[in-house]
Amino acid sequence: MFENLSERLEKSFKILKGQGKITEINVAETLKEVRRSLLDADVNYKIAKEFTNTVKDKALGMNVLTAVKPGQMMVKIVHDELIQLMGSTSVDINLKGSPAIILMSGLQGSGKTTFSGKLANLLKTKRGKRPLLVACDVYRPAAIEQLKVLGEQIGVPVYSEEGNKNAVQIAQNAVNEAKATGKDVVIVDTAGRLAIDEQMMNEIAAIKAAINPSEILFVVDSMTGQDAVNTAKEFNDRLDFDGVVLTKLDGDTRGGAALSIRTVVNKPIKFVGTGEKLEALDVFHPDRMADRILGMGDIVSLVERAQEQFDAEEAKKLQKKIAKNQFNFNDFLSQIQQIKKMGNIKELASMIPGVGKALKNVDIDDDAFKGVEAIIYSMTPAERENPEIINGSRRKRIAMGSGTTIQDVNRLLKQFDESKKMMRMLSKGGKMMGRPTLRR
Numbered sequence: 014m015f016e017n018l019s020e021r022l023e024k025s026f027k028i029l030k031g032q033g034k035i036t037e038i039n040v041a042e043t044l045k046e047v048r049r050s051l052l053d054a055d056v057n058y059k060i061a062k063e064f065t066n067t068v069k070d071k072a073l074g075m076n077v078l079t080a081v082k083p084g085q086m087m088v089k090i091v092h093d094e095l096i097q098l099m100g101s102t103s104v105d106i107n108l109k110g111s112p113a114i115i116l117m118s119g120l121q122g123s124g125k126t127t128f129s130g131k132l133a134n135l136l137k138t139k140r141g142k143r144p145l146l147v148a149c150d151v152y153r154p155a156a157i158e159q160l161k162v163l164g165e166q167i168g169v170p171v172y173s174e175e176g177n178k179n180a181v182q183i184a185q186n187a188v189n190e191a192k193a194t195g196k197d198v199v200i201v202d203t204a205g206r207l208a209i210d211e212q213m214m215n216e217i218a219a220i221k222a223a224i225n226p227s228e229i230l231f232v233v234d235s236m237t238g239q240d241a242v243n244t245a246k247e248f249n250d251r252l253d254f255d256g257v258v259l260t261k262l263d264g265d266t267r268g269g270a271a272l273s274i275r276t277v278v279n280k281p282i283k284f285v286g287t288g289e290k291l292e293a294l295d296v297f298h299p300d301r302m303a304d305r306i307l308g309m310g311d312i313v314s315l316v317e318r319a320q321e322q323f324d325a326e327e328a329k330k331l332q333k334k335i336a337k338n339q340f341n342f343n344d345f346l347s348q349i350q351q352i353k354k355m356g357n358i359k360e361l362a363s364m365i366p367g368v369g370k371a372l373k374n375v376d377i378d379d380d381a382f383k384g385v386e387a388i389i390y391s392m393t394p395a396e397r398e399n400p401e402i403i404n405g406s407r408r409k410r411i412a413m414g415s416g417t418t419i420q421d422v423n424r425l426l427k428q429f430d431e432s433k434k435m436m437r438m439l440s441k442g443g444k445m446m447g448r449p450t451l452r453r
Contacts, residue, residue, distance in 0.1 A: 099299035104281035119232035121205035124260035130163030148173035256283035387415035
């Protein structure tokens, strides 16, 4: 996400490196590269031009402190303007109403159905809501089936009417069903088309009029670039939606839509989809996105993800086991499972300042822990509980059972022992305990 833009912006700031002060000449040269970077990322030309003009005015009108280098000051100004460009602050979803009704809109293939499932999962697990998913894409049976599969995975009911082609009627009946069954949020997944057409717009406008949603979200595939912005404008003119959802931000996207869409439609980006997993949905924070674009990482989001998987009671038990030197492979395996739940490994690493750039050309498989897990699962319960009993013959058996080598088993046992010693030392020192780490 934004890798190319980040790299280009970094190069543009290097023009000011070693300069004693900000001047009209070196600022113009730097911003010329910044504008090229934005255009290359598929940012709207008018927005890119206005953006660099604003940065130029602020840079030339600023007295640079002797302690701050011109390049650092330019990064700060660009950072602040990126935040403004993307909406300044995060905007929450409107859940008022009994039930609250959320209407999805967007083109076919934008990710509406998957996002509907992700949103239902988020509202259920993090907001304590009782959502009902509604299948109103009456033209694609596969979309209805997909929504049912997603609903089953997250334990959320899906309302559909087989054979009924009247999407407005289905939406109205679903709202009545939600009221009768005590559901407090209704998420309506509507039909999309490969291109905007009058029939599609009329239908979704009729659904809006019939159910009076508390929130209308426009779901857009961020990989479609500038076309996404144009489509958003068309939908907004007809629906006056409340917010934008950017999907597939984990793909090979240039990110221009995220930087343009807020200005063009004057509606906030509320969520971003960052992967295939149903948990891969983030609330959009302009300041954090600006940090990531400029290679500053996103520690706040990383900590939030960790906290979501963090169990205070389990942590206390683990702390006691470490203090008593009783940490074993069952505990180790549990920690790995928590890390995996946090999301894509490379994306998590990129949230650490400076690491994203270092990992640019490094391929980190999501199954990075697969070999380690195979080795642990090949151990007997006694071996997991007491790793010290694992002798030569046991190591040979574990290697054969896990499809690895004896060297792999030896390496894991050594790393486990080192992690165990380190955690015990930190525990004795009264410092915060960290998660065990693995070297690949």
